[in-house]
Amino acid sequence: MQSFEQLSQQFTLRFDQRHFPSEPASLYAPNEYFLRIGGKRVRPVLCLMGNELFDEIKSDTWEMATAIELFHNFTLIHDDIMDKAPLRRGKETVPQKYGVNTAILAGDVMLIAAYELMNNVSLTVIRQVQNLFNATAKEVCEGQQIDMDFETQENVSFEEYLKMIELKTSVLLAASLKMGAILGGAGERNQNLVYEFGKKLGLAFQVQDDYLDAFGDPGKFGKQVGGDILSNKKTFLLIHALEAVSAAQKKELKKLMQENPADKVSRVLQIFRDSKVDEWAIQLKNKYLDEAFTHLDDIAVLSNRKGPLKELALFLIKREQ
Amino acid sequence: MQSFEQLSQQFTLRFDQRHFPSEPASLYAPNEYFLRIGGKRVRPVLCLMGNELFDEIKSDTWEMATAIELFHNFTLIHDDIMDKAPLRRGKETVPQKYGVNTAILAGDVMLIAAYELMNNVSLTVIRQVQNLFNATAKEVCEGQQIDMDFETQENVSFEEYLKMIELKTSVLLAASLKMGAILGGAGERNQNLVYEFGKKLGLAFQVQDDYLDAFGDPGKFGKQVGGDILSNKKTFLLIHALEAVSAAQKKELKKLMQENPADKVSRVLQIFRDSKVDEWAIQLKNKYLDEAFTHLDDIAVLSNRKGPLKELALFLIKREQ
Numbered sequence: 001m002q003s004f005e006q007l008s009q010q011f012t013l014r015f016d017q018r019h020f021p022s023e024p025a026s027l028y029a030p031n032e033y034f035l036r037i038g039g040k041r042v043r044p045v046l047c048l049m050g051n052e053l054f055d056e057i058k059s060d061t062w063e064m065a066t067a068i069e070l071f072h073n074f075t076l077i078h079d080d081i082m083d084k085a086p087l088r089r090g091k092e093t094v095p096q097k098y099g100v101n102t103a104i105l106a107g108d109v110m111l112i113a114a115y116e117l118m119n120n121v122s123l124t125v126i127r128q129v130q131n132l133f134n135a136t137a138k139e140v141c142e143g144q145q146i147d148m149d150f151e152t153q154e155n156v157s158f159e160e161y162l163k164m165i166e167l168k169t170s171v172l173l174a175a176s177l178k179m180g181a182i183l184g185g186a187g188e189r190n191q192n193l194v195y196e197f198g199k200k201l202g203l204a205f206q207v208q209d210d211y212l213d214a215f216g217d218p219g220k221f222g223k224q225v226g227g228d229i230l231s232n233k234k235t236f237l238l239i240h241a242l243e244a245v246s247a248a249q250k251k252e253l254k255k256l257m258q259e260n261p262a263d264k265v266s267r268v269l270q271i272f273r274d275s276k277v278d279e280w281a282i283q284l285k286n287k288y289l290d291e292a293f294t295h296l297d298d299i300a301v302l303s304n305r306k307g308p309l310k311e312l313a314l315f316l317i318k319r320e321q
Numbered sequence: 322m323q324s325f326e327q328l329s330q331q332f333t334l335r336f337d338q339r340h341f342p343s344e345p346a347s348l349y350a351p352n353e354y355f356l357r358i359g360g361k362r363v364r365p366v367l368c369l370m371g372n373e374l375f376d377e378i379k380s381d382t383w384e385m386a387t388a389i390e391l392f393h394n395f396t397l398i399h400d401d402i403m404d405k406a407p408l409r410r411g412k413e414t415v416p417q418k419y420g421v422n423t424a425i426l427a428g429d430v431m432l433i434a435a436y437e438l439m440n441n442v443s444l445t446v447i448r449q450v451q452n453l454f455n456a457t458a459k460e461v462c463e464g465q466q467i468d469m470d471f472e473t474q475e476n477v478s479f480e481e482y483l484k485m486i487e488l489k490t491s492v493l494l495a496a497s498l499k500m501g502a503i504l505g506g507a508g509e510r511n512q513n514l515v516y517e518f519g520k521k522l523g524l525a526f527q528v529q530d531d532y533l534d535a536f537g538d539p540g541k542f543g544k545q546v547g548g549d550i551l552s553n554k555k556t557f558l559l560i561h562a563l564e565a566v567s568a569a570q571k572k573e574l575k576k577l578m579q580e581n582p583a584d585k586v587s588r589v590l591q592i593f594r595d596s597k598v599d600e601w602a603i604q605l606k607n608k609y610l611d612e613a614f615t616h617l618d619d620i621a622v623l624s625n626r627k628g629p630l631k632e633l634a635l636f637l638i639k640r641e642q
Contacts, residue, residue: 027466078429082422101403101469104425108399108432109462112455115436119451123444130440134433141430145348148422 001305004312007048011041011065019070019113030098030106034077037091042316043176044069049312050180050194053305060121061183064129067117068176070110071133075140077107082148111137121183129179136175143168150234161239162203170202193299197309200292204317207285210235214269215278226265232257236284237277245275289317322373322626325633328366332386336362340391340434351419351427355398358412363637364497365390370633371501371515374626381442382504385450388438389497391431392454396461398428403469432458442504450500457496464489471555482560483524491523514620518630521613525638528606531556535590536599547586553578557605558598566596610638 002010019035020028044065051061079085080093081103087093095103121129146164150156178195186194213228214237228235242250249271256264272278292313296306323331340356341349365386372382400406401414402424408414416424442450467485471477499516507515534549535558549556563571570592577585593599613634617627 024463024467024470026470027463078425081425100421102466104399104402105462105466108429109459111429111432112458112462115451116455116459119448119455123448126447127440127444130436134437134440137433138430138437141426141433142345142348145423145426146345149345149347 001052001308003308004045004049004315007045007052007308008041011044011048011062011069014062015041015044015066015069020109026102027105027109030094030102031073031077031110033097034073034094034106037089039069039073039089041069043072043172046173046176046198046312047180049309050177050186051184052180053194053299053301053309054181054184054186054190058183060125061180063117063120064179064183065176067114067133068172068179070114070117071137072172074107074110074114075144077103077110079144081107082144125182128182132175132179132182136171139167139171143171155242156234156239158236158239158243161234161236165203165206165236166199169206170199173202173205174198187300190299190301193295197292197295197299200288200295201313201316204285204288204292204313207236207281207288208317210237211278211281211285214272226269229265229268230260237272237281240280241272241275241277244277244280245271249275285317289313322629324629325366325370325636328369328373328629329362332362332365332369332383332390335383336365336387336390340387341430347423348426348430351415351423352394352398352431354418355415355427356394358410360394360410362390364393364493367494367497367519367633368501370630371498371507372505373501374515374620374622374630375502375505375507375511379504381446382501384438384441385500385504386497388435388454389493389500391435391438392458393493395428395431395435396465398424398431400465402428403465446503449503453496453500453503457492460488460492464492476563477555477560479557479560479564482555482557486524486527487520490527491520494523494526495519508621511620511622514616518613518616518620521609521616522634522637525606525609525613525634528557528602528609529638531558532599532602532606535593547590550586550589551581558593558602561601562593562596562598565598565601566592570596606638610634 015035018032020031022028047065047068048057048061051057076088077094080088081095081100084095085093086096093103094106098106118130118133119126143164143166146160147168150161150164174195175198177198178191181191181194210228213225213235216225218225227233228238232238241253245253253268253271256268261267293310296309296313297303299306336356339353341352343349368386368389369378369382372378397409398415401409402416402421405416406414407417414424415427419427439451439454440447464485464487467481468489471482471485495516496519498519499512502512502515531549534546534556537546539546545551548554549559553559562574566574574589574592577589582588614631617630617634618624620627
């Protein structure tokens with residue numbers, strides 16, 4: 001049983017090599033550049049951990065983990081076009097550096113490269129793994145489209161937002177674990193439990209992300225605190241606030257969102273605090289984390305095998321906040 | 322043995338149904354809209370013909386043909402973004418009608434749907450078919466990128482242009498035939514011959530397309546005659562002309578391309594005619610068609626099985642022009 005850190009190091013060592021031919025450089029250099037920007041590589045390591053929960057890591061799982069990371073990077077490259085994002089992790093995005101057209105093609109070919117790797121998986125499981133991968137890939141696209149739709153949709157319910165986050169973020173974490181579990185020989189019940197664990201973990205993580213954007217320590221939080229509030233982004237906090245605050249507070253909130261005064265962030269935060277949206281968010285995060293752990297507990301393997309996943313969950317979702 | 326027309330009718334009948342869920346409509350309606358614009362469905366029918374050259378059409382081949390057509394439509398949706406094309410076959414393109422961001426995602430999910438279908442192919446050939454599909458898909462992306470690079474590249478050699486056309490156009494026609502042949506149980510030698518037939522047919526078709534843009538009958542040719550000349554598009558004709566005409570003609574040609582006078586098309590055509598670029602193009606088309614037929618002749622099946630492919634080739638590439 002290896003920790004997230006150990007597996008992450010091993011994965012990074014294998015992953016940090018060329019994934020594409022050298023020519024045509026105008027197509028492949030952008031992808032090599034983007035993969036070198038780095039990242040936490042959470043999804044491929046979840047795939048490895050999903051395998052190791054049940055058995056020693058198979059060579060197929062390393063291929064699959066790499067395919068998952070390439071898929072994730074494909075979504076990032078295309079998302080950066082849609083979001084008109086100039087920077088990611090402090091470096092220029094692919095559309096910013098190489099133009100939108102090349103970014104479209106570079107993303108396309110990154111997705112195809114993921115399928116190339118997956119085509120090497122043992123025939124006994126290839127259909128099952130690819131079915132899950134394809135279903136997940138479609139869901140991620142659906143989530144991204146729904147998220148874009150929300151930008152112009154005036155009222156978004158909690159349920160709608162939750163569904164979008166599940167599609168856009170949670171299912172890939174869940175599927176990464178489940179693909180590892182399939183390759184590690186887990187039975188169907190255990191596969192589904194590890195999938196549900198990943199899904200709830202993803203929700204807890206998103207609640208935390210939305211919370212930190214509003215209430216995080218500016219020194220520790222990587223992004224600008226209040227960025228979501230400034231841009232009127234729908235988040236767990238805003239959507240709950242619009243459903244839960246008093247009529248007067250709701251009116252003020254809507255006015256702040258329309259008029260964008262200079263003290264918008266502090267005044268929105270005051271409404272959030274007055275109506276205990278901050279406490280609600282922490283409770284919601286803990287609820288999802290508890291549900292995740294219940295699923296993990298139910299998985300029928302010796303409990304010491306579950307240690308690394310438990311540690312990872314607690315590392316990603318800090319209880320004390 | 323069925324003709325192109327018979328197979329095309331059968332394929333269209335099967336293909337003209339929903340390929341995507343109804344929700345989220347903001348993502349899937351654009352794809353359903355685009356698939357209903359229609360098209361000649363040449364590639365999926367080539368796949369069916371590649372199978373029928375060797376054996377009765379298998380159920381796998383129908384799935385594969387559908388996957389190929391979805392893949393082709395994925396490339397069209399993304400190409401229409403890159404080309405900023407408002408219309409295709411007289412109808413609004415996906416980026417024009419639904420916006421660039423949705424067109425990116427709609428294309429992505431169209432590609433994933435192609436893989437979904439391919440995942441149903443028999444395990445005995447799934448790896449071989451997907452390997453060919455993945456390699457071809459990457460080549461098509463490479464061809465599109467190189468074609469974009471040519472827009473800002475001053476000198477493009479005949480060999481460079483030929484390679485680009487092979488990647489962007491020919492390999493998908495060739496691979497469609499070969500995938501059908503694999504599913505129809507052809508041996509390796511026959512698979513490769515049908516692939517080479519498709520590749521040369523694609524080249525002949527592109528030469529004809531470039532020729533018709535310059536010398537076609539405006540009444541019969543679907544597009545504006547002279548469109549390539551107006552936009553200084555690199556074509557077989559222009560690239561050959563720049564390599565073959567006299568120094569004075571070359572100077573005039575470059576001047577016309579820079580200055581875009583009102584009579585540009587007729588003056589460029591005059592240079593083409595004076596230096597016999599039109600005759601050269603017809604010879605080149607016939608050369609590729611002859612090479613295609615030589616590969617077809619070499620395929621080890623009864624010659625009457627080859628009839629439909631021969632007819633299709635002659636229908637696509639009109640000898641008399």
